[in-house]
Amino acid sequence: MSLLTVDSLRIEFGPTSNPLTAVDRVGFSIEAGEVVGLIGESGSGKSLTSRAIMRLVSYPGRITDGSIIFDGRSILEMSPRELRDFRARDVGMIFQDPFSSLNPVYRVGAQLAETLRVNAGLSRRAARNTAVELLDSVGIPDAPRRAMSYPHELSGGMRQRVMIAFATAAKPRLLLADEPTTALDVTTQKQILTLLSDMRHDNTMAMLLVSHDFGVIAQMCDRVVVMYGGRIVESGQILDVYESPRHPYTKTLLASVPHLEVGERGRRRLIPGGQPPQPGTIQQGCVFTPRCSQSREECTRVSMTLEPPDSLHQSACPFEPTSVEPMPLPLVIGGVT
Ligand SMILES: Nc1ncnc2c1ncn2[C@@H]1O[C@H](COP(=O)(O)OP(=O)(O)OP(=O)(O)O)[C@@H](O)[C@H]1O
Ligand SMILES: [Mg+2]
Known part of the structure; x- marks a missing residue:
């Protein structure tokens, strides 16, 4: 049994009479100790998908279909108490915006100590000491x-280390890391990725790493799930996807890696020729059709089922891949350089 199994997940917002679908039929699993990357352009539904695993999709967004099973337990059916224990013990999350999850008016040590006191039931004094130990263990000098x-007195890198201390304090079996390095400079980014992969070996902790940067995913992950327009378009082991991408979106994504440009708020625009679809504008068939250089008439009728079933490397494009050679990536696959 997998540690986590997400199946047919749908997330909608807007009026219930005419909902807008932001995430649709998303399914993937994570084995114990495995690191899975979730990649896709801005707005593809990565954060929503990862927040859904903690049942933290905020209003007006709502989960309207599918199941999320963690270690045999259905997250979407947990009682408030079970959910609280699950969040406190089993899973940790690093949010995309570290400011949104740290309270600006409390000292970081005190915040961490309070979390430990509530979640791990430590005494005040023990919680204070453990908080300092944890900050030390994530490399805070x-x-x-x-x-x-x-x-606000900490640098971006330090703040992210504090967030990692928070998220891993209870030694969770699964860490959800949503763009943990996006706002950081290259050197700090490397340090944070190294820290995350060290923690992974220490704790045998599984991880879902959300990023729009294939370089980051390739260095950290065993497998990758590619999202576009709220759907999964491809998934597989890193090397398989990198060396023989099967969905035209993945190919374009890989081909455009060396040409990344940092866009607004540090986000990157990946593909020339238009924007990814907004929720609600998605038509019949494959969501990538309007931007696909290989689209054909049948594409408006495909169901986007991931094929072949039961294979490790699956694609939602039913057509034979034609060659769009990925460009060489300046990175080492399989380890932080
Ligand atoms: N709570 C919410 N309620 C309503 N709509 C939402 C909510 N959260 C996100 N959305 C919308 O759903 C779509 C997917 O958002 P999501 O944040 O998951 O994208 P993302 O892939 O994480 O993008 P980014 O790379 O910019 O972080 C976007 O169009 C967004 O505006
Ligand atoms: Mg996001």
């Missing part, structure tokens, strides 16, 4: 002094 800092 002079942790006793840094624990007294307010979030």
Whole structure:
């Protein structure tokens, strides 16, 4: 049994009479200790999918179909109490915006200690000491002094280390990391990725790493799930997907890797010739059709089923891949350089 199995997940918002679908028929699994990457352009539904696993899709977004099973337990059917325990013990999350999840008016050590006190039932004193130890373990220099800092007094890299300390304090079996390095410079990004992969070996913790950067995914992950317009278009082991991408979107994504440009708020625009679809504008057939260089008439009728079934490498495009050679990537696959 997989540690996590997401099946036919749908997330909608807008009026119930005329809902807009942001995530549709998304399914994937994560084995214990495995690191899975979730990649796709801005707006493809990556954050919604990862937040759904913690049942943290915020209003007006709502999960309207599918199931999410963690270690045999159905997350969507948990009682408030079960859900609280699940969030406190089994799964940790690093959110896309580290400011949104740190309280600006409390010192970081005190916030961490309070979390430990509530979640792990530690005494005040034990929680304070453990908080400092945790800050030290995520590479915060002079942790006793840094624990007294307010979030805004820390650099982006330090703040992200604090977030990692929060997310992994309970030694969860699954870590959801939503763009953990996007806002950071290249050097700090490398340090944070190294920290995350170290924690993975120490804790044998599984991870869902959300990124729009294939370089980051390739360095960290065993497998990758590619999303576009709220759908999964391809999934497979990193090397298989990298060396023989099967969906035209994945091919374009890989081919455009060296030409990434940093866009608004550090996000990257990947593909020339238009924008990804907005929820609600998705028509029949394959969501990538309007931007696909290989689209044909049948594409408006395909069901986007991931094929072949039961294979490790699956694609939602039923047509034979034609060659769009991916360009060489300046990275080492399989380890942080
Ligand atoms: N709580 C919500 N309620 C309603 N709509 C939402 C909600 N969260 C996200 N959306 C919309 O759903 C779509 C997918 O959003 P999501 O945040 O999952 O994208 P993403 O892939 O994480 O993008 P990015 O790379 O920019 O972080 C977007 O069009 C977004 O505007
Ligand atoms: Mg996001």
